[in-house]
Amino acid sequence: MRSAYLLALFPFTAIAALNGHCSGTATGSYLTHGICVSTSTCNSYSGSYISGGCPSDASNIRCCVIGLAGSISTNPCGGSSFCTWTTFDCSGDFEPGHCPGGSNYQCCLN
DSSP states (O other), X not given: OXXXXXXXXXXXXXXXXXXXXXXXXXXXXXXXXXXXXXXXXHHHTTOEEEXXXXXXXXXXXXXXXXXXXXXXXXXXXXXXXEEEETTSOOSSEEEOSSSSSSTTXXXXXX
8 A cells, every 4th residue: 555655646757858868758769879859959960859758858859869860961970970878889989079968978980
C-alpha cells in the first residue's frame, strides 16, 4: 500500500532538459545521439528533429540529431562525422566547437 501511495505522489515521467539527452518517444539514433534544442538551433546546424523526444519542454524544443541525416556539405562536423554525447564510443576522435549544447556533446570524427 505504501508504494502505491508513493507512486501517486511521485509518478514516473520522462523529462528532458534543454541541451540534454532525448527521452520520451525518441528511439534509434534520436535516443542515442539526439539533443533537446530549439527547432531554430537544430535548423541552424542542418539537423533533423522529431516531436515527443523532449517531453515537458516548450513546444519549440525538439529532439535533434546532427550529421546523421541530410547533406554532407551542410554537416557541421564534416563528411560522415556527427554530433553525439562524449559518454558514447566514437570510432574516431571527439572534436568540440561544432555542435550545440555543452562540452559533453561534440563531433565524433570518423
